[in-house]
Amino acid sequence: MPVYSYFIAFCVAVLLFILAYIGWWIYIHTSPFHVAVNRIPGPKYLPLIGNALELAGGLDRLQHTLQTKWVEEYGDIYRIFVGTHCYINISSPELMESVLSSQKIIDKGVSYNELIPWLGQGLLLSSGDLWRSRRKLLTPAFHFSILNSFVEVFNEQSRILCGIIGDICQSFADGKSEMDVYPLITRCSLDIICEAAMGTNINAQTETSDYIRAVYRIGQVVTEQFRLPWLRNPTILSLTALGKERDQLLKTLHGFTEEVINNRREVIKKKENNVAQETGTGIKNRLPLLDLLLKASEDGKVLSNQDIRQEIDTFMFEGHDTTTSLLSWFLYAMASNPDVQERVWIELQNEFGDSERDCTQEDIPNLKYLECCIKETLRLYPSVPGFERAVKEDVQIGKYFLPAGCTIGILSFAAHRNPEIFPDPLVFNPERFFPDESVGRHPYAYIPFSAGPRNCIGQRFAMLESKIVLSTLLRRFKFEVSANTKPPIIATQLVLKSLNGINLIVSRR
Numbered sequence: 001m002p003v004y005s006y007f008i009a010f011c012v013a014v015l016l017f018i019l020a021y022i023g024w025w026i027y028i029h030t031s032p033f034h035v036a037v038n039r040i041p042g043p044k045y046l047p048l049i050g051n052a053l054e055l056a057g058g059l060d061r062l063q064h065t066l067q068t069k070w071v072e073e074y075g076d077i078y079r080i081f082v083g084t085h086c087y088i089n090i091s092s093p094e095l096m097e098s099v100l101s102s103q104k105i106i107d108k109g110v111s112y113n114e115l116i117p118w119l120g121q122g123l124l125l126s127s128g129d130l131w132r133s134r135r136k137l138l139t140p141a142f143h144f145s146i147l148n149s150f151v152e153v154f155n156e157q158s159r160i161l162c163g164i165i166g167d168i169c170q171s172f173a174d175g176k177s178e179m180d181v182y183p184l185i186t187r188c189s190l191d192i193i194c195e196a197a198m199g200t201n202i203n204a205q206t207e208t209s210d211y212i213r214a215v216y217r218i219g220q221v222v223t224e225q226f227r228l229p230w231l232r233n234p235t236i237l238s239l240t241a242l243g244k245e246r247d248q249l250l251k252t253l254h255g256f257t258e259e260v261i262n263n264r265r266e267v268i269k270k271k272e273n274n275v276a277q278e279t280g281t282g283i284k285n286r287l288p289l290l291d292l293l294l295k296a297s298e299d300g301k302v303l304s305n306q307d308i309r310q311e312i313d314t315f316m317f318e319g320h321d322t323t324t325s326l327l328s329w330f331l332y333a334m335a336s337n338p339d340v341q342e343r344v345w346i347e348l349q350n351e352f353g354d355s356e357r358d359c360t361q362e363d364i365p366n367l368k369y370l371e372c373c374i375k376e377t378l379r380l381y382p383s384v385p386g387f388e389r390a391v392k393e394d395v396q397i398g399k400y401f402l403p404a405g406c407t408i409g410i411l412s413f414a415a416h417r418n419p420e421i422f423p424d425p426l427v428f429n430p431e432r433f434f435p436d437e438s439v440g441r442h443p444y445a446y447i448p449f450s451a452g453p454r455n456c457i458g459q460r461f462a463m464l465e466s467k468i469v470l471s472t473l474l475r476r477f478k479f480e481v482s483a484n485t486k487p488p489i490i491a492t493q494l495v496l497k498s499l500n501g502i503n504l505i506v507s508r509r
């Protein structure tokens with residue numbers, strides 16, 4: 001081909017590119033959708049990829065760009081494009097209230113799609129009337145009296161965790177050891193939620209199994225899909241090693257849940273479920289959630305086997321990752337604020353003295369300072385730092401019109417670090433949650449469990465579990481940060497985590 005022909009081909013390509021760009025420019029300046037969303041401040045974006053370049057890189061950078069940099073640059077409502085999809089991210093109490101209290105905006109955003117193969121139409125992901133009927137069905141499972149029956153499980157698993165941490169400390173001459181507490185707490189939370197959701201003990205703290213490995217790994221696989229958008233395409237995913245691994249993990253996860261459901265159905269059929277102690281099947285009789293679902297499915301009309309499995313899988317996911325994040329960040333906050341840790345310890349001494357007895361429901365109202373510390377942890381390190389709602393029909397939010405088709409991102413992490421509402425936001429100060437200090441604070445300024453009709457159904461469960469596990473740990477151990485260890489690198493991997501673990505020096509009290 002002569003040089004001349006290359007030149008012509010090059011000119012045609014450049015011309016086509018310029019024409020395509022002009023076409024795109026005209027489109028985003030005239031289409032009603034773009035005209036509406038472009039009234040909202042936000043960074044400039046490119047055709048097809050939107051703001052993907054600014055969002056590429058490590059998860060910590062992504063977290064910083066979305067939750068800090070752009071909030072500082074554009075304020076409490078800003079617009080971005082990821083690929084061709086538009087996100088409107090909000091962080092002021094007023095805007096979050098108008099979205100979260102709405103009965104019209106209750107469907108989840110597109111980023112949740114990667115969870116569908118695992119959780120199906122469970123409570124977290126379902127929408128419309130299906131969600132309404134399930135929410136009604138499941139609410140009684142979190143009644144105060146039912147939560148009471150889990151106090152024993154919380155204590156039992158906390159004691160096992162203390163035994164494991166104690167053994168690690170003891171193996172060092174000075175009885176002190178630096179350890180990443182995150183994986184230890186993950187296993188404890190898994191044991192707790194497994195007992196609560198399925199009534200079965202998987203001994204995650206002391207043994208290992210394919211199921212435990214699968215629950216642990218699936219979160220990482222889904223995060224990879226969030227990070228690398230082409231893996232969201234089912235065909236591309238199925239061709240990759242990650243896709244094949246995901247299918248295997250799903251087989252393990254669904255297979256285990258189905259087996260537990262079938263076993264429990266048998267137990268109920270034989271009317272053995274009113275035996276208080278362990279049965280021969282290894283299933284105990286504190287099983288409100290699965291029992292409730294099985295009861296609702298007795299005539300096969302309300303819930304199929306698959307429906308039950310999806311609800312149980314949802315509770316397994318929502319109930320262990322979130323609490324692990326809270327418990328771990330709490331210990332980090334204690335270690336980096338020794339005065340606060342000492343004050344919690346004094347409160348625990350006043351309540352329990354030197355006894356090793358269990359923490360009971362009667363102790364809970366007396367652990368007020370501990371509760372403020374848990375709340376402050378969820379402010380500074382919200383387990384769920386952001387969540388989404390799909391805009392299915394046009395809505396007005398504040399002074400902006402949001403057209404159907406975009407997604408609203410609720411940035412609770414950014415909201416909780418707003419200096420106008422929480423002065424010195426980076427300082428860990430539990431007194432912010434003393435009753436006098438909270439007076440006049442906007443009810444949507446602090447939303448670790450979300451708010452409105454789709455708030456967290458497990459909120460009371462999580463608070464009770466945290467108080468029992470944390471009081472048991474702090475009565476027995478002291479937590480410190482090592483001067484030689486790098487501080488945690490904050491990032492979102494489904495929940496708020498530290499990319500380099502939560503490494504603390506632990507010693508016996």
Ligand code: HEM
Nearest residue numbers: 123124318319322323326383384387449450456457458462
């Ligand atoms: C520290 C612990 C926890 C935190 C911070 C937390 C936070 C949240 C948040 C922010 C949402 C709303 C998510 C969204 O709109 O996309 C949510 C929903 C949900 N949470 Fe939690 N959660 C925690 C523990 C739990 C536990 C222990 C369970 C179950 C035992 C649970 C079950 C659920 C379920 C089923 C939903 C979906 C509710 C619905 O859409 O109707 N969560 N949680």
